Amino acid sequence: MGELATRRARQTAELVPDPELPMLTLADLGVLRDVDITSDGTVVADLTPTYSGCPAMAEMRADLTARLREAGFERVEIRTVLSPPWTTDWITPEGRRKLAEAGLAPPRSAPVPTGGPVPLQLLATRSAVPCPQCGSTDTRETSRFSATSCKALWRCGACLEPFEYVKEI
Structure with missing residues (x-):
């Protein structure tokens, strides 16, 4: 198979939506690592x-x-490719835009690993997450977990709207 078929396969794969965040594609989310065609x-x-x-x-x-x-x-x-491990930093700028447009606060930059296991923040986030509705930073976490374990529930003190925050990993 040639370069054209490989490009078509990649384009097809890049359009597959994520099952938990359907406003994102697997490519937007950064979980689609590679697409190739063997001999x-x-x-x-x-x-x-x-x-x-x-x-x-x-x-x-x-x-x-x-x-x-x-x-x-x-x-x-x-x-399934496990190394290097996925990080929320792999979410594309387009993916972050789509999250915000859907009313979900995109993740901040992930902690930088210093070798060994990937650090995972299990305590409540300390700094405010900007509200995806009005942009205010007068927000607070109301629940560490939401519909999926990769999201938390937050509420805006300015517009009073609840919103989900995609946790950084």
């Missing part, structure tokens, strides 16, 4: 989970496989 015509797509045990990975694999097959690629292999 026997198999499309190989590499995905990195947002965190160990992420329940959305099964849906991501199934959706990505289905979309590639619908695009005419008969043989599809989805590989």
Whole structure:
């Protein structure tokens, strides 16, 4: 298979929506690592989970496989790539814009690892998260967990609207 087929497979894969944050594609989220076609015509797509045990990975694999097959690629292999581990810094600027437009506060910069395990903030976030509705920083966390474990619930003191915040990892 040639360069054109590889480009078409990549473009198809880049448009697959995330099952938990459907306003984002897998490419926006930064979990789609690579798409290539082997010499026997198999499309190989590499995905990195947002965190160990992420329940959305099964849906991501199934959706990505289905979309590639619908695009005419008969043989599809989805590989899970764990290193380097995903970080919210991999969310594209377009993805951050889409999150904000959907009323979700995009994550701040992730902590910089100093070697060893990836640091994960388990305590409440200390600084204010800007409200995606009005931009105010008069906000507070109301619940560390939301509909998914990668989001927290916040409320704006200025416009009084609740909103979700995508936690940085």
